[in-house]
Amino acid sequence: xxxxxxxxxxxxxxxxxxxxxxxxxxxxxxxxxxxxxxxxxxxxxxxxxxxxxxxxxxxxxxxxxxxxxxxxxxxxxxxxxxxxxxxxxxxxxxxxxxxxxxxxxxxxxxxxxx
Ligand code: 5GP
Ligand code: ZN
Numbered sequence: 001x002x003x004x005x006x007x008x009x010x011x012x013x014x015x016x017x018x019x020x021x022x023x024x025x026x027x028x029x030x031x032x033x034x035x036x037x038x039x040x041x042x043x044x045x046x047x048x049x050x051x052x053x054x055x056x057x058x059x060x061x062x063x064x065x066x067x068x069x070x071x072x073x074x075x076x077x078x079x080x081x082x083x084x085x086x087x088x089x090x091x092x093x094x095x096x097x098x099x100x101x102x103x104x105x106x107x108x109x110x111x112x113x114x
Contacts, residue, residue, distance in 0.1 A: 004046060004096075004098050009026070009028065010042070019039055020067060024043060024044055025044060026042055027039055027068070035106050037104065038104050039071060040101065041067050043057075047098070048099065049089055051088045065101055068084055072103050077106065081105065083102070083104045085104065086099070087102075
């Protein structure tokens with residue numbers, strides 16, 4: 001077992017509140033939500049971050065975003081929208097080194113980030 005938190009969530013070793021799962025991805029609620037709607041979509045493949053992704057994963061990353069869009073709509077965010085975010089490495093504030101797309105919605109979000 002990899003020492004990666006999200007790989008452990010994928011394996012079911014650490015529980016999560018799942019929104020969607022198929023053979024290549026998992027979506028679940030963020031444990032510390034920063035907005036009324038805040039979930040994560042992650043690939044089951046351990047990709048560390050967008051700065052290190054390979055060209056072979058381009059289509060997979062596109063499907064992660066498309067799934068985030070679908071779930072955001074299911075959660076009532078289609079009309080007002082929200083934010084699709086991927087933090088990468090130190091300056092991006094990434095705290096879990098397994099690629100994840102955040103979706104935040106349900107309130108107005110400030111810009112730029114601090
Ligand atoms: P990052 O800062 O790496 O972009 O985002 C990591 C996100 O993972 C954070 O929003 C944090 O709240 C969430 N997170 C960290 N540990 C867990 C956990 O054990 N379960 C869930 N569901 N989310 C987690
Ligand atoms: Zn991982």
